[in-house]
Amino acid sequence: xxxxxxxxxxxxxxxxxxxxxxxxxxxxxAADTFLFSPNTVTSAKGTQIxxxxxxxxxxxxxxxxxxxxxxxxxxxxxxxxxxxIGETASFMEKFGLGAIVVLPIVIVAxxxxxxxxxxxxxxxxxxxxxGFLVTGMLIPLVVPPTLPLWQVALATIFGVLIGKEVFGGTxxxxxxxxxxxxxxxxxxxxTDISGDQVWVxxxxxxxVEGFSGATALAVAASAQEPVTQALTQASQAWYAGMFDFTxxxxxxxxxxxxxxxxxMCLIGALILIFTGVGSWKTIVGVFVGSYLTxxxxxxxxxxxxxxxxAEYHLVIGGLAFGAVFMATDPVSSxxxxxGKWIYGILIGVVTVIIRVLNPAYPEGIMLAILLxxxxxxxxxxNVVQANKKRRLKRAxx
Amino acid sequence: xxxETAEVVKAxxxxxxxxxxxKKFVADPLVDDNPITIxxxxxxxxxxxxxxLRPTLxxxxxxxFVIVFANLLTSLLRNGIPSRxxxxxxxxxxxxxxxxxxxxxxAYVYDVAKMVGVYVGLIITNCIVMxxxxxxxxGNKPWDSVLDGFGSGLGYAWIIMxxxxxxxxxxxxxxxxxKVFEAVGISNFPTNGLMTSPVGAFVILGLLIWIQRTKTGxxxxx
Numbered sequence: 001x002x003x004x005x006x007x008x009x010x011x012x013x014x015x016x017x018x019x020x021x022x023x024x025x026x027x028x029x030a031a032d033t034f035l036f037s038p039n040t041v042t043s044a045k046g047t048q049i050x051x052x053x054x055x056x057x058x059x060x061x062x063x064x065x066x067x068x069x070x071x072x073x074x075x076x077x078x079x080x081x082x083x084x085i086g087e088t089a090s091f092m093e094k095f096g097l098g099a100i101v102v103l104p105i106v107i108v109a110x111x112x113x114x115x116x117x118x119x120x121x122x123x124x125x126x127x128x129x130x131g132f133l134v135t136g137m138l139i140p141l142v143v144p145p146t147l148p149l150w151q152v153a154l155a156t157i158f159g160v161l162i163g164k165e166v167f168g169g170t171x172x173x174x175x176x177x178x179x180x181x182x183x184x185x186x187x188x189x190x191t192d193i194s195g196d197q198v199w200v201x202x203x204x205x206x207x208v209e210g211f212s213g214a215t216a217l218a219v220a221a222s223a224q225e226p227v228t229q230a231l232t233q234a235s236q237a238w239y240a241g242m243f244d245f246t247x248x249x250x251x252x253x254x255x256x257x258x259x260x261x262x263x264m265c266l267i268g269a270l271i272l273i274f275t276g277v278g279s280w281k282t283i284v285g286v287f288v289g290s291y292l293t294x295x296x297x298x299x300x301x302x303x304x305x306x307x308x309x310a311e312y313h314l315v316i317g318g319l320a321f322g323a324v325f326m327a328t329d330p331v332s333s334x335x336x337x338x339g340k341w342i343y344g345i346l347i348g349v350v351t352v353i354i355r356v357l358n359p360a361y362p363e364g365i366m367l368a369i370l371l372x373x374x375x376x377x378x379x380x381x382n383v384v385q386a387n388k389k390r391r392l393k394r395a396x397x
Numbered sequence: 398x399x400x401e402t403a404e405v406v407k408a409x410x411x412x413x414x415x416x417x418x419x420k421k422f423v424a425d426p427l428v429d430d431n432p433i434t435i436x437x438x439x440x441x442x443x444x445x446x447x448x449x450l451r452p453t454l455x456x457x458x459x460x461x462f463v464i465v466f467a468n469l470l471t472s473l474l475r476n477g478i479p480s481r482x483x484x485x486x487x488x489x490x491x492x493x494x495x496x497x498x499x500x501x502x503x504a505y506v507y508d509v510a511k512m513v514g515v516y517v518g519l520i521i522t523n524c525i526v527m528x529x530x531x532x533x534x535x536g537n538k539p540w541d542s543v544l545d546g547f548g549s550g551l552g553y554a555w556i557i558m559x560x561x562x563x564x565x566x567x568x569x570x571x572x573x574x575x576k577v578f579e580a581v582g583i584s585n586f587p588t589n590g591l592m593t594s595p596v597g598a599f600v601i602l603g604l605l606i607w608i609q610r611t612k613t614g615x616x617x618x619x
Binding site: 166 | 591603
């Protein structure tokens with residue numbers, strides 16, 4: 001540690017004003033403050049509120065909250081692979097294979113996005129923001145394991161550039177950056193991120209008979225008999241019990257890398273809520289909104305998908321992941337406390353509406369969050385106005 | 398002994414056809430006052446027809462033709478148009494020209510006419526054309542109006558041509574229908590579905606505006 005500190009101090013003059021690499025001062029600064037706490041702290045005698053939270057710590061907390069989902073996702077990639085080719089494998093074999101598939105995606109996302117961030121930091125002469133720590137981790141978790149790496153890089157660059165830097169950088173974005181990247185892939189290269197063939201990593205091997213690779217959502221959307229029966233039938237031939245409610249809650253099902261396990265998302269949610277980084281109101285709002293809408297759909301019941309038990313909506317697809325990690329994004333979500341309820345509930349409502357009523361898009365959480373991101377400022381505005389009105393009425397002038 | 402000289406009344410020389418002032422009419426809308434990137438007009442057709450270069454080129458020519466002649470005709474008639482019904486007169490002029498264009502397209506390039514379809518008809522309501530008639534041709538001489546219309550049409554045309562170039566290249570892997578990537582030996586170029594949808598045009602237009610405003614430092618007035 002000491003040696004590293006000395007090394008950093010030794011090269012510091014090169015990057016400070018008048019130094020050889022003055023231009024790259026912010027790159028140096030970012031590396032320095034990332035490794036060591038800065039020595040420019042306010043003295044402890046001041047009257048200021050002392051709190052360890054800053055942007056960097058906040059972002060790292062979110063990354064920590066995502067780690068359960070990431071690790072589970074790695075194992076699940078292996079699990080799905082060996083299930084699909086009909087071989088038994090040990091826990092470590094599954095996890096190892098998953099790591100080999102997933103880690104390159106993570107590394108590519110961080111590298112591609114980091115380069116864009118660094119370029120803008122140097123051109124705009126501001127410190128490198130830590131906001132990207134979260135985006136770079138979110139993107140790998142919401143793509144299928146079979147996604148070509150160049151698409152990961154392209155989507156990340158698009159997300160950071162069009163989703164964030166265009167609007168002025170970290171904290172100025174209107175839409176969730178990771179979802180912009182995913183939407184880019186979804187509409188730009190739909191064959192690589194939708195359908196039945198992309199969710200299970202086969203690695204060039206032949207799948208066993210009865211393997212379809214379809215996600216629970218795809219099965220439910222095309223069900224002709226009651227959905228629970230259709231799900232049982234779909235898993236019967238290949239892996240009995242896969243689409244049971246408990247198993248879908250645990251997450252050993254085909255899907256994007258990090259979103260299959262509702263349990264891991266809830267663990268992440270606990271970390272976020274406990275540290276105060278994410279808003280429990282938004283998270284609960286999404287679940288409540290989607291559950292109630294699903295119940296309403298049950299009442300209408302025009303087709304089998306509408307009749308699907310409402311709680312199934314909460315565990316299939318990316319709803320839990322979106323609710324916990326995407327909807328709570330402090331920049332693009334609503335800021336007022338009442339607004340967070342409205343924002344969360346509307347995300348849930350729109351998600352189920354897109355899932356059930358629009359046959360073109362099997363999953364709705366991504367589009368629902370993006371849509372509500374756009375409406376978040378309007379929600380906030382109305383909440384503030386309503387509050388003003390209420391107080392004015394109370395005032396006796 | 399007087400230094401008074403007889404005042405020579407010189408005939409004011411006719412302004413050259415392309416004087417500096419007039420060149421500005423053509424040059425201004427190209428970049429500094431571009432109808433699309435600065436005034437943000439005519440976006441509808443810029444999104445709709447730009448999936449491929451060929452219909453875009455036809456659309457560009459159609460708009461330039463309509464805007465130039467509509468400007469000319471309005472300018473010629475400007476002193477005779479009662480101001481209360483001027484919008485209707487302008488619309489009648491534009492509509493006549495658009496129908497002419499449409500008939501020519503149907504007769505000679507039927508496939509393209511089918512592609513640009515309703516958007517040729519919608520030139521009638523194109524804000525750029527209406528805007529130039531109302532803002533310029535109603536108060537200026539015919540030749541100036543022609544130049545102004547030509548400039549605005551050209552400003553519109555080159556932007557949608559650039560948008561169409563990128564959309565066709567990235568969305569269909571072709572330029573004017575010629576498969577460039579196959580020609581250079583990349584047979585499996587992954588075409589981007591976003592570029593064939595109007596979203597692609599939004600993204601490219603946005604990037605163009607970003608580049609332009611970074612270079613010129615233009616800031617919207619509030």
